[in-house]
Amino acid sequence: MYHKVEEVKFKNNLMKYVDEQPLPNDFADWLNKYPFKDYFYMFFRIEGKGKNKKYIGACQHCKTEGISLKSIKNGNYGICPICHKKVRFRNEKYSKSFYNKNYIAIIQSADSKDTFVLRKFLVLKHNNYLNTEYSDYEMERCYFTYNVQDSFRIKFWYRLYNGEWTFGYYKNMSYTLPNIVWTYYKNLDCLLYDDFKYSCLKQVSKEIPIEVYSYLDRYKTFPQLEYFAKLKMFKFIESIMIYGSYQLHFSRNKVQEILGLNGDYYRFALKLYKTLDYETLRGIKFLQAYKIPATRANLRLSLQLENLMYNKENIFIFLKLGFNAISKYLKESRCDINDYFDYLRNCVELKYNLEDTAVIKPKDFIKAHDEAYKRVQYLSNKDIYEKANKVFKKLQKLEFADKTLAMVVPKEAFDLINEGNNLHHCVGSYIKRVAKNESMIFFVRKQENLMESYFTLEIDPKNLKIVQCRGLHNVSADDKILNFVYRWKKERLNKLKVE
Numbered sequence: 001m002y003h004k005v006e007e008v009k010f011k012n013n014l015m016k017y018v019d020e021q022p023l024p025n026d027f028a029d030w031l032n033k034y035p036f037k038d039y040f041y042m043f044f045r046i047e048g049k050g051k052n053k054k055y056i057g058a059c060q061h062c063k064t065e066g067i068s069l070k071s072i073k074n075g076n077y078g079i080c081p082i083c084h085k086k087v088r089f090r091n092e093k094y095s096k097s098f099y100n101k102n103y104i105a106i107i108q109s110a111d112s113k114d115t116f117v118l119r120k121f122l123v124l125k126h127n128n129y130l131n132t133e134y135s136d137y138e139m140e141r142c143y144f145t146y147n148v149q150d151s152f153r154i155k156f157w158y159r160l161y162n163g164e165w166t167f168g169y170y171k172n173m174s175y176t177l178p179n180i181v182w183t184y185y186k187n188l189d190c191l192l193y194d195d196f197k198y199s200c201l202k203q204v205s206k207e208i209p210i211e212v213y214s215y216l217d218r219y220k221t222f223p224q225l226e227y228f229a230k231l232k233m234f235k236f237i238e239s240i241m242i243y244g245s246y247q248l249h250f251s252r253n254k255v256q257e258i259l260g261l262n263g264d265y266y267r268f269a270l271k272l273y274k275t276l277d278y279e280t281l282r283g284i285k286f287l288q289a290y291k292i293p294a295t296r297a298n299l300r301l302s303l304q305l306e307n308l309m310y311n312k313e314n315i316f317i318f319l320k321l322g323f324n325a326i327s328k329y330l331k332e333s334r335c336d337i338n339d340y341f342d343y344l345r346n347c348v349e350l351k352y353n354l355e356d357t358a359v360i361k362p363k364d365f366i367k368a369h370d371e372a373y374k375r376v377q378y379l380s381n382k383d384i385y386e387k388a389n390k391v392f393k394k395l396q397k398l399e400f401a402d403k404t405l406a407m408v409v410p411k412e413a414f415d416l417i418n419e420g421n422n423l424h425h426c427v428g429s430y431i432k433r434v435a436k437n438e439s440m441i442f443f444v445r446k447q448e449n450l451m452e453s454y455f456t457l458e459i460d461p462k463n464l465k466i467v468q469c470r471g472l473h474n475v476s477a478d479d480k481i482l483n484f485v486y487r488w489k490k491e492r493l494n495k496l497k498v499e
């Protein structure tokens with residue numbers, strides 16, 4: 001019992017000191033500028049139509065209404081033409097009162113000596129059209145001290161629903177808080193012990209959400225963080241904090257060497273300082289490895305390519321054709337890089353000669369792509385496809401037409417795959433069933449365009465009953481189509497029985 005009383009007393013003292021610490025005067029101002037900077041809205045409405053379409057906005061920052069805007073999209077970011085602050089566009093037709101949520105931290109003194117507390121809050125920004133207001137709920141207090149030997153000693157206290165504080169992890173706790181949060185940066189000098197004098201903790205906290213102790217711990221083993229902060233590579237620091245320093249030569253002392261980039265590529269990385277992260281660095285290293293000029297367009301392509309280079313053939317083509325030739329070809333033939341490598345894989349499977357330019361750079365890419373795909377499919381399912389083709393051949397005599405509609409019999413198994421792709425349903429997977437005589441497939445088409453997929457009909461070969469008749473995205477057939485199908489059934493299909 002005595003023990004319990006002591007604990008309560010200890011807790012009360014510990015909490016009381018912190019309870020009495022006021023939040024910084026400019027707390028709301030800091031919330032606006034940093035943690036919630038992406039959550040300010042420009043509400044807009046659209047007036048008129050066509051050429052006379054007008055976008056009229058109202059800005060949450062400067063509270064100006066009736067701002068005339070250029071064409072904008074809901075959810076996109078832009079700049080308010082009046083106050084020049086960053087805003088997010090939000091169509092007025094959606095609710096005008098809603099909230100945004102974020103977690104933030106403030107570091108304060110926890111007693112009169114050298115214990116500090118990291119207070120973690122859930123903050124809600126309540127948007128009521130142009131009026132905004134914050135509310136905060138403190139959820140966690142981490143008490144910590146620092147000494148050179150064992151770094152940070154941290155004790156966690158969590159807030160329960162009844163407002164009480166509990167020490168350590170509470171098993172009935174129904175929430176977990178993120179570790180990496182926006183941290184109030186202005187009073188962080190208190191943590192700049194000798195060890196951390198050059199850690200740039202303040203500058204970094206101003207730019208990105210961090211976990212203060214992990215940042216300082218990382219700084220102890222990797223003091224070069226300072227260089228990255230000085231180069232304003234904050235996104236890159238985020239990568240280091242999340243993924244560690246594995247991509248880096250962290251025993252080196254020059255940024256260029258740490259990154260492993262030479263001359264041009266390093267200068268290119270410096271130009272991209274705002275967005276440079278681990279992924280971008282990998283892309284730049286790829287350009288460097290193949291001596292490809294460091295440009296933004298090449299970087300984009302290299303990031304796509306990198307994911308595709310697991311395949312030896314791709315590397316071969318890439319080296320043979322050269323990077324610029326590939327990008328030129330992709331642009332000219334308007335083909336997507338994924339489709340292109342898809343095609344190459346199929347060419348490899350078909351043992352096409354990859355030294356042949358006509359293979360690597362076909363004149364009609366889409367046609368070559370589809371044909372190679374067809375061929376690979378055919379070869380891997382040869383027996384089934386041939387059987388299905390035979391079935392279709394036999395059924396050709398069932399073709400039928402009236403003034404507006406036609407019943408078309410597939411010419412080959414591949415027509416089912418095309419039909420399925422065109423109508424976004426799964427008839428392509430029926431080839432096997434057709435081959436085994438478990439299903440019959442026909443195409444209902446419009447007379448005016450017999451090549452265009454319209455409806456797909458499935459018949460049960462055992463009793464010649466209609467199983468289903470489906471159009472785009474599996475939509476069911478209407479009466480007009482069904483009447484046509486019944487007529488065709490009577491005049492053609494049912495005669496199969498007699499034979």
Ligand SMILES: [Zn+2]
Nearest residue numbers: 059062080083
């Ligand atoms: Zn404004």
